[in-house]
Amino acid sequence: MKTMDSKTHYLQQFKDVEARTRGAEGSWLSKLRRRAIEDFSEAGFPTTRLEAWKYTNVEPIVASRFKPAAETANGLSPERLSAFTLGTGSGSLLTFVNGRFSKKLSRLGPLPAGVRVESLAAALGNGSLDLEPHLGRHVETSGHPFAALNTAFMDDGALVFIPAGVDLQEPIQIVFATTQAEPAVTYPRVLIVGEKNSRASIVESYVGLGDQAYFTNAVTEIVVQDNATLEHCRMLEEGSRSYHISTVQSHLSRDSNLVSHNYAFGGSLIRNHVNSVLDAEGAESTLFGLYVIADRQHVDNHTRIDHAKPHCSSREIYTGILDDQSRGIFNGRVIVRPDAQKTDAKQTNRNLLLSKEALADTNPELEIYADDVKCTHGATIGQLDEEALFYLRARGISQKAARDILTYAFAGELVDEVKTEPARKYVEKLLRARLPGASETTVLL
Amino acid sequence: MLEIKNLRVRIAGKEILRGINLKVKAGELHAIMGPNGSGKSTLALILAGHDSYEITAGEVHYQGKNLLEMAPEERACEGLFMAFQYPIEIPGVTNLYMLKAGLNAARKHRGQEELDAMDFLKLVKERAKLVEIDESFLNRSVNEGFSGGEKKRNEIFQMAVLEPKLAVLDETDSGLDIDALKIVAKGVNALRNKDRAIIIITHYQRLLNYIVPDYVHVLVDGRIVRSGDKDLAVELEAKGYNWIESGAAAASGS
Incomplete structure (x- = not known):
């Protein structure tokens, strides 16, 4: 007890x-x-x-x-x-x-x-x-x-x-x-x-x-x-x-x-x-999430977007990068109330497993009570692309660095969404600290 | 520079290369021609270090070292370059980022100082002109959304930046229209010099009108069945692979 x-x-x-x-x-x-x-x-x-x-x-x-x-x-x-x-x-x-x-x-x-x-x-x-x-x-x-x-x-x-x-x-x-x-x-x-x-x-x-x-x-x-x-x-x-x-x-x-x-x-x-x-009406909610974990870390994200009124839109992208024996859980609930017509909701959960022992669970939950709505969801769980790894290695980049570069690229899309520049720079710093092989600064013309 | 001795390679139990012998010296340009399924691309991938093949016999020496024992990145840092037949798209990694990381890894490997952003940009801009690559391509993700011809030009552009000692071009000509083919050929010709060896793998003789090889080898069914000079390519174009294949069949039957 x-x-x-x-x-x-x-x-x-x-x-x-x-x-x-x-x-x-x-x-x-x-x-x-x-x-x-x-x-x-x-x-x-x-x-x-x-x-x-x-x-x-x-x-x-x-x-x-x-x-x-x-x-x-x-x-x-x-x-x-x-x-x-x-x-x-x-x-x-x-x-x-x-x-x-x-x-x-x-x-x-x-x-x-x-x-x-x-x-x-x-x-x-x-x-x-x-x-x-x-x-x-x-x-x-x-x-x-x-x-x-x-x-x-x-x-x-x-x-x-x-x-x-x-x-x-x-x-x-x-x-x-x-x-x-x-x-x-x-x-x-x-x-x-x-x-x-x-x-x-x-x-x-x-x-x-x-x-x-x-x-x-x-x-x-x-x-x-x-x-x-x-x-x-x-x-x-x-x-x-x-x-x-x-x-x-x-x-x-x-x-x-x-x-x-x-x-x-x-x-x-x-x-x-x-x-x-x-x-x-007209409200817009965007939820981005990124979990980059290793060892035995456990991260469980439960999101709930409640479309209570018509003509609202929501977009959600949650991305997990899981190494070692870590575990990531995403549960994304979208509720569309009976009069929330013309709702536009899009949900995505993507997971990258960097080890055989890492585990990702993904569970979209769509509860739709209105009939004129656009709701989509998608989930992926995958590993690093071996052919992309080989391509980078064939250009002289070490295996470790190539893995870090591809992992960073997987997360980069979300980092770019941070519009407040000092916050984005800070997140980039945190991410690069975990992926030292991708630590070279961005090269721009 | 490169010596391949009796190389035998299998994939999923099937023998693809059945005893390849080839010697390439600095400054030479070799063309390897052959019909579909003859093992041309397997040979290129083996040289670059792809691990999905099983090497059952033979040796490959590159600049006096055992190439088969080297990791793909080590081969690249030692000056080996492969232009892929099907260049991979890598979303989120820009051309420039990849090239700077690759070039500096090779420089470090050779004990040279890494290039800073300024010198690197100067180099890539100059090399981009060589294959008529628009500068806007450089900041785009590797091959992402590129047309077939753009991907192939991007491969030669990378070769121009990385300045290899030995370049293996795997069907860089296939899928190109005549204009793109001329641009690629111009780029390759500009990169020919006495210290650099180039192996061109191709299905068609067409590219060899623009890039004149020193040697031509015909690969059929995992073996080099015929070697000659540029005239062999022309003869092959006129008579077709069947002409050689029947000969190969006779040779293997003896």
Whole structure:
């Protein structure tokens, strides 16, 4: 009855949260937490008997019974942090160490009037912005125990608010670093609101320093209002013994446009839920994902695109590169509601297996309740093209370099889709670090 | 430069090359002609190091070294180049990227300094002119979306950049119209010199009107059945492969 015990462990911890926050925060927030912990209590931790979790066993997380991370920020010097930040001088950076905002490691670039880039705890504390209409309003906690736990326990994270009509030129980067020596859990929470006609680019990075076991349970809510455009890039460079479970929930209004990039490089067990609701005509959601894993890494991406209204389009490309005994899972659900006519949805999952022991699972789930729609999906699982390898080798390129070059080319299509240049450069750097044979810089006329 | 002795090769249990003997010296241009299925392309792929064949007997020496023991990339770095009969499309890898990686690997192998981007670009632009390749091709993915003729010209362009000591051109002429054929021939002729050996494998005599060989060999059923000078190609064109094949049949029957 280990799960039962672990559940009680978290329910017990929640009493501390309630004791700490009671009276100190808005009653709407207390209610939100309470409802979330009840949702968690009802669902409990998932087991592989559940269809949605059949490939991902969270027992190691459950059994670890992580304690909340200590509040002390340690082990992260500005020099070490710089390895994980975009190469921009003037862009804003919010850094969180072990779940806590670090003012010292953060900086705000010059921002247009009304733009808010700050610690969520601070924003909730000073009440300068009404977060009630957005925070916790989009992510589902019923039947989603990890999102429920995050909502019940959320403490700090990032708030990004772009007022109507503002076109933010510089990307905003949010770094969540875990440096904790003891096994611990953090609950990073991010709220991004792009008001109508605004445009912004936001990069979230999750990094682990050291090789301790820890658990990141993250939730990001994204609100893209009428005619707004948002590029959201999420990069996982978690530690080699870490667990990472996340939900990115986006809500799209009329004629809005979201491009989501979901990169997984580091982490021992990763489960991402990327959900997008197209809730008004003309909304467009693009979900890109890339997982480049090796050893015994396990990455499970569950995406759900909900076409709630007519005339919306979605495009999804998830690409896996799996080496050694790693395992990649893609489950892509597309729901087309009864009145969502003229929906245009396209989904692709491509997997490249670099070893005989790597394993890829791909599962498209199309639920279509409207009759005038265009929905396509396709999945491939393959190996490097032996004839292409031979061709490159016949031109003098070593076998190792040829493999890296072809692997990079397989992923390159997605990297090119990152429109924010410093973010694209950063992803290129991460990818080339894993494929040293393709490290020669691009040759252009 | 190259010496092939009694080379016997099998694929999937079937013997394709049945005792090939051939000597090629620096500066020479050899044409190997033969009907479909005679083993011409197998010979080219064996020389380049393709591993889908089983070598059952024989030796191949290249510049005094045992070629058969070398990895494909090592052969390339030692100056061996093959123009593929069917050049592969490699999406996501540009021509320039591949050539720079290949050229610099060879330079490193020879103990030379790697070319920087500036010198490399100067070189490729100059060589692109030789085979009338548009510069826009250089930044495109290797062979992706190229027409048949463009692919073949791209092979000769790569040869011009990599400057091999021994080039094996596998049916570079097939599928080319007369204009493209002339461009390819012009490129190959420009690359002929006293230090470089070239082996042209072809089904047709047509290319040899533009590239004049020093020696012509006829490959039938896995063996070189006849060798001669350029006149042999002309005779072959006039009389057809049947003329030789019947002779070969008689020879093997004896």
